Amino acid sequence: MIGHLNEETVISLRDINKTYPGAVPLHVLKDISLDIRKGELVSIMGASGSGKSTLLNILGILDNYDSGTYMLDGTAIRDLSENRAAELRNRMIGFVFQSFNLISYKNALENVALPLFYQGIGRKKRNRLAMEQLERMGLADRAHHLPGELSGGQKQRVAIARAIVTNPSLILADEPTGALDSITSGEVMGVFRELNESGMTIVIVTHDPGVGASTNRIIRIADGRIEGSSDTPDFKKEQ
């Protein structure tokens, strides 16, 4: 849905443009405007090179944009210092990556507790909170296992536990099932749906139609522009 900002809007983008400089500048995002409401489970779909990952990086305050406005849960995201950006990422966003991005020499519990460490929470409390999330993911018995000792699905559930441990406003997932087989992908998507049902706002970038189909709304992006949203009448299901 492309609408206007209200209290329920978690993400509001207006006329976002992003160009990568170079011998031939690459205009990857063109006048992107987008609203995502609290409690939505949204997928951003597009072909490779369509700009969906760049959009996710901007949403995750991992990358800057050139023009436009971005409001995240009422906070203007523009020209932030590295420290402020780190703080907002820590408190407001949970990331889930395709390749899990767990720290290999830390066990599952330590990986999940890491965002809390950067909030300055004491060891006991952060371990307790991390364990709660691992239990929620059904991985309590794997808490002291290193990532190398876990299956792909277990790793991704640990990554999801790490993403939600700070109780963020938004979960951003970049191809979260890209490295998983179809059965495990289904399990992971099941976890996302459960989280969404508990009220979490989740944005998943994917090129997998199956993943897109299991979300509540699909935003299709092509050549740096939003081509359509599944909650609008003119949205074409397969493009």
Place this chain on the structure above:
Amino acid sequence: MKTSIFDIENWQEIGATLARNKTRTFLTAFGIFWGTAMLAMLFGGAQGFEGMMRRNFAGFATNLGGVFSNRRTVPYKGFNKGSDWDITSQDVEIIRRLAPAIEYSTEMNLRSATAAYGTQTKSANAMGVEGEYAGIMNPVIIEGRFINNSDVTNERKVAVIGKNIATSLFGSDSPIGKYISVDGIYFLTVGVASQLSEVSIGGRLDDNIVIPSTTLRRAYNSGNKVNFFVYTAPPGHSPSDNESVMRRVLATAHSISPDDKVAIEFMDISEQFEMIDKLFLGISLLALFVGFGSLMAGVIGVGNIMWIVVKERTREFGIRRAIGAKPLDITVQVLSESILLTLVAGTLGVCFGALVLGIADSLTYDPLLGHAGFELPFKTALIIVGTFFLLGSAAGTVPAIKAMKIKPIEAINDK
């Protein structure tokens, strides 16, 4: 948010990181260990070597000057080239009055003599000195006392015998209060002496018989002739400060050409010691240079390893940044590793250096001369570790700043 340096988990993590790359950690730590150990050993070793050398001069005044007579080499006022002359006790009195920089002084006269006690005899040097000789040579009094000015003034027939003479003549008995014969003249033994220094004038004290200079001159019928006149310069002065006065006094009194530098032989031992001082300074500087080179090699090793660590862990740093680590957190993490490595290995290196120096010091210990000084003062050890800590931290700072500047998105995408 708090800084990770204060969190015990951060340090556990650093320990775990270092433990994961055992060989690399060991080699880097060894570089630091060896750098600090070398610096400590070279520093303390140079000091100990200097101490060992200086022990050879123990008790010997290093600001010593002296004058003695040679044959004339320039004809002057009717005296032919090659003619003899002697310093006299009157010359000595005039020099003492006029010379600007004399602290302790004594005339010295030497004779080869045979000492005897009962049936025991021993060849020795008879050495006539004045009381201030003790201020110049600092003899070690083993028993009794040394010659004093009263002995000289009263021309007493007293003798201080060297410890080797005492052993030869008296065995384990005390010679004090006993009369010995020196070339047939009897002297009351008032003391037994030795010397610490390997350097001496007129032979080693251990093998000499020291008697008042006036007594020796009378005993050997040498009138007022003096073989040498030796003295020390007071602090802040050089023995050479007296040279021109001495030459003038002696040249005037004995009709010696002012151009005859050989006839009046002047010596300034302090010049030799200055050369030795410069040699020791050179050795110390060389030791510091080599030690600092080893230290720098260790520091560069730390810097290199930190670069590798940053490169290897770029992706990890990106993940940490994505989940909330601030740039400073990453810097602290990288720096903490180099600081821990530097502190632990550097401290062990200094301890090892101190241990080696301690062993060297005990091996070179002499009961009479004491310790050579192979040691590392605690302050110096702290300075070495502190210097290494600062340089190691500086070497880790550049990679740490590089790590801090990595953009999270670039780091996450790093393969």
